[in-house]
Amino acid sequence: MKQKRRLALVASKGTLDMAYPPLILATTAAAMGWEVGIFFTFYGLDLLHRQRLKNLKVSPVGNPAMPPPVRSLPVKVPDIVGALPGMPSVATAIMKRWMRESNMPTVEELLEIARESGVKLFACATTMGVMGIRQEDLVDGAECAGATTFLDFASEADVTLFV
Amino acid sequence: MAPSGIKPDQVLDCRGLLCPLPVIKTSKAIRSLAVGQVLEMLATDPGSKPDMLAWSKQTGQELLEVHEEDGVFRFLVRRTR
Numbered sequence: 001m002k003q004k005r006r007l008a009l010v011a012s013k014g015t016l017d018m019a020y021p022p023l024i025l026a027t028t029a030a031a032m033g034w035e036v037g038i039f040f041t042f043y044g045l046d047l048l049h050r051q052r053l054k055n056l057k058v059s060p061v062g063n064p065a066m067p068p069p070v071r072s073l074p075v076k077v078p079d080i081v082g083a084l085p086g087m088p089s090v091a092t093a094i095m096k097r098w099m100r101e102s103n104m105p106t107v108e109e110l111l112e113i114a115r116e117s118g119v120k121l122f123a124c125a126t127t128m129g130v131m132g133i134r135q136e137d138l139v140d141g142a143e144c145a146g147a148t149t150f151l152d153f154a155s156e157a158d159v160t161l162f163v
Numbered sequence: 164m165a166p167s168g169i170k171p172d173q174v175l176d177c178r179g180l181l182c183p184l185p186v187i188k189t190s191k192a193i194r195s196l197a198v199g200q201v202l203e204m205l206a207t208d209p210g211s212k213p214d215m216l217a218w219s220k221q222t223g224q225e226l227l228e229v230h231e232e233d234g235v236f237r238f239l240v241r242r243t244r
Contacts, residue, residue, distance in 0.1 A: 031190035032221040
């Protein structure tokens with residue numbers, strides 16, 4: 001075997017749907033024996049935020065890819081309906097149900113798998129400053145780091161992806 | 164690959180699970196075996212076949228056998244390292 005491969009990811013989105021891709025890629029790479037680091041920046045930092053992590057939402061507005069709530073009825077929810085109060089909660093509950101019914105782990109469970117398997121969790125220092133987030137607001141294992149630290153890590157990576 | 168009759172030392176049931184769980188659970192289970200021992204993993208996700216081939220290539224763990232029957236994939240993996 002060659003030297004360990006390395007994956008460097010940027011997680012820039014803070015919605016429930018977009019929390020999955022970076023965490024699935026990271027945990028899979030770790031399962032293949034790779035070194036993995038994720039740079040959580042801008043809204044992506046919510047994935048490391050103790051409180052916000054528990055309240056990730058998916059928006060039905062401006063999201064034409066959102067599947068219909070009832071899969072057998074291929075009727076999309078119009079933006080104007082999706083914008084009504086309470087609709088993001090409904091969309092979020094539906095997505096959580098799909099994930100549960102497919103035996104998918106929750107975002108918190110995936111993050112726990114990532115941490116257990118040694119994935120580096122870089123919390124973007126600039127985002128913390130701009131949004132007033134402190135180290136104690138973040139989950140255990142989150143390391144405050146700037147773009148320089150991440151780029152240094154990514155410069156040795158075999159695969160680099162921005163999500 | 165046809166069934167080889169190799170007896171696994173451990174069986175891991177990942178039927179009904181989607182990516183990334185079969186690969187994550189396999190990599191965890193293989194570490195609980197001794198080098199040389201064989202893990203049998205069962206999965207129903209059609210993506211698990213190419214994924215297990217790729218996982219084996221990346222980790223160096225030996226995929227001895229892949230067999231599909233009635234929508235269930237059966238993988239035999241030998242811990243090599």
